[in-house]
Amino acid sequence: MRDEHQTPLSRRGFLRLGAGVGLGLSASAFAGPLGSALAGGAAAAAGGGASAATAKAVILVFLAGGPSHLETFDPKPGRPTGGPTRAIDTSIRGVKIAEHLPRIAEQAHRATIIRSLHSREADHERATYFTHTGYLPQETVTHPSLGAIVSAASAEPGKRPGDANGELALPPFVSVGETFAAAQPGFLGVEHAPLVVPNLDEPSDGFALPYQLRRDGGRRFRERLELLKRMDDRFGERVDPKPVADAGRIRDRTARLLGDRAVEAFDLEREGEAAFEAYGESEIGRGCLLARRLVEAGVRFVEVVVEGWDTHENNFEECAERCRQLDPAIAQLLVDLDERDLLESTTVLCMGEFGRTPNINREDGRDHWSRAFSGLVAGGGFARGRVVGATDENGAKITERPVGIPDLLATLYDRLGLDPDESSISAKGRPIKRLEGGEVVRELLA
């Protein structure tokens, strides 16, 4: 045992410090006008025809490890490959999903289920990279993830979403939970790296200034910034202004964020008990609730990463347990967004890096399977109440309308009004398209 005299620094201790440091800001109507501006803009765009952008924001709920399609959206009851998992009716007529997802089943009419996702990547790292970028990992270039691409696009002049006065302190790309290397900005540059919220217990940790820096209208924090700025300026003059200017930009962005009331969006305590109950008191529940708040506040891309889906052993109990948390979170997110008129402008995508083998292994588990797997997509111009694609009776092979990862991303970019062929210049001066290959999947569109 670690004894009292030998106290290692605790990783968790770090994360927990500062719990209870409130934001100290009164409730504001901040989210309201922004939210409606967003929704209003989207409605106008939606009226403009199928090719115009319909999605302004994306929430990617990434089920890391590779969720079993057979225990979620593509159950095969009665088949040897189906295991004990039963199927239940959904609000889409004639469509059944796994029994573990009763609340999503009730809300299925708001979403589209894809049962024909496929890729060739059955390794976590590579498949995660592939699903996030549409590219296979390469040694010489790091491709930007979806979120970074949306961030870069929204950072272009005139494209900042829902931002009437051009002053949005929140960054366009926020990543909630443990972040993968695959969620990184690659050659688009660190300014499009996600703002990471690692701690879902206290997501506002590190955003609110401590009391002594905050009081008197943040006087002491401003003094610190002034001090720092003068140090940096002097150093730049003495040595090299360029790297100092780069550091200054990120310093100023951070300072603006820390001093801005927009960080209230991170404070889940502003939500009532009812919200926690509806989303479920779980990591993914809190993550989805936070994602909704961030989108309301104008964030363009929120990735919520939830681990634990790599069920090589004890697949059925593990899946049931994960689904108990996933089910209310996703269902309530769809309901909330819809009720706030945000679902029309916000795409919710829920998937993992691959599915799992139809064969059940000796440990009662399922291994990696990328030839056919499922996902759920809703809002932002995607169809409601539809199922796209199908697998054979064993859930092993695709029998209808295959949807490759590049196809899915192409469709997503289409809804966001982003041209997949647009190129960015990599660090080595090579132009690289947002996406290589991939066709818009019309069946997925509203």
Place this chain on the structure above:
Amino acid sequence: MTKHARPSRSTLAASTLTIASAAVLLGALGAGRADDGPPDATIDAAIDARLALEAVEPAPVADDATFLRRVWLDVAGTVPGRDEAASFLDADAPDRAILVDRLLDDERFARHWGRFLLELLTGGRRAILDEEFNGRVLYDWLVERLREGDGWNEITSALLQGRGQADQSGPANFLLRYRVRPAAMAATVGRAFLGVSIECAQCHDHPYDDWTQEQFWGVAAFFARTKLFYVEEADMAGVTDVRRGRLRMPPGGDENSVEDEDEEEEEEENEDDDEDENLGPLVRPRFLDGTVPSRREKLRASLARLVVSPEASPTFARAFVNRVWARLLGRGLIDPVDDVRALDAASHPELLDGLTARFIASGYDIRKLVREIVLSRAYQRRARPTDEVDPELFAAATVRPLSVDQLFQSVVTGTGFHLDEDGTPHVFDDEGREEDEEDEERARSEAMKRPGREGGSMMGRPGEPEEGILERDDDWDEDDEGPESYYEDPRWWEDELPAEIFPSGAGTLRRSRAAMNGEASHHIVESAARFFMRLEGKPVGPRHLERTYLALLARRPSAEEQAELGRLIERRDGRRSALEDIIWAVLNSAEFRTNH
């Protein structure tokens, strides 16, 4: 992702490699110049010749304070700290060569350069446990090799032949990092040892590259008999060699397309079903230069011999020399560093050639290579504005961001963070805290007067005792975090903490937020201020300022800085808060966060 913790210990005899062959090559290259005059003459002769040719005036050699901080960070991975800085700067004639020799003999050289090698070998993994891969064991092994002064050829050879359980063998973890996959190993051999990217040829002959798919898979096939195994009881992986085994090129050349189901079936098929087209063709071991291994030698022993052989692998030594140069000067003599085949692509081909020859002649001695470079004038120049510099001329020093570990170690050195022999960290100690009680009491009572959720002193809630950051976490989840033995090793925090305090990359909002407003940062600032006040007394004055600057920036404050910061201190009546603000600003400054 998931972390399992395992105890660490490394045992593996370094393999041998002939230095004789190096000497032969040296002769062949006609490198008689290696011994002409002091070693730095050769670097500077080459760099200066090109500067003269281009009529570029180089920046002058940096002053002692600048050199001191730069070379400490580059060689030992940390700022020197207050005492070291003061004694070097106050010496009658500071001797840079003596300083460099002392740093090369310092334990911190082995640890800092061990991280460099770990990063090179693993593509940036940290020295922690990560599924099959026990980075700690590999790191410890690398540090030991550097401490012992093993040559890069010996280290490489041992790595390529790594075997055994993850907790026993450093080199085995090099293979476990890539899950012992032949294609991943082939790509890594190319990248890490030979300075070439051959993995583009994995799936097809690359149109812009002269590597063929056959060459790529020929290297991969050297790993055909190397297997990953699991020890169920220990929940641990390892590497072993089997007597038979052939490698098939997977369909499309992409081994990742093979689903990891039915592994046993696959092996059986390999034995008796050669004709199945779906399995892809058999590939046979053949090194990049065409050498086919002898049947008498183990496959990986052959590979190790070929990789470190100057004849079979003309880029092995050059790639390493170029990487070390790039690490120290901010840019390789061949840039980028991942394709060093064409010597004429180098900015200074004769210099790269000479450095490489000397490196081989020295027995691939990493210390000697580092020493030669950091004692050159090219390394010791001042930095100057980027737009006045053509980087490939090395006319001035470049400003390089510190790595996470350099940042962390510098905080450790500069603020007094250290561990006792029994592993107890001593940084955020409570000494001096009582004396500051009044300050905090005032803050608390003010906080209490305010309505609502606004409470909180600097670190804690109002009315609560302030908790040190080192408080034990009672909710520690043993299962989740792994066996205790991992954390009984007092060094684990060196591997895990830095990435927590300075998360993600330089220039990201995540790191900048953590540095400017993270709990850990606030604690570091507060405790450093207490620590400095304990040493220098109250109230805060010029001595505290000088200590802060020497400790973190390895220089004394300028007159301008003294005046400006003096005014702040005066305004705050010499209270700790002024020192805290100064330390906070220094720790966040570009000057602290870069090597320059």
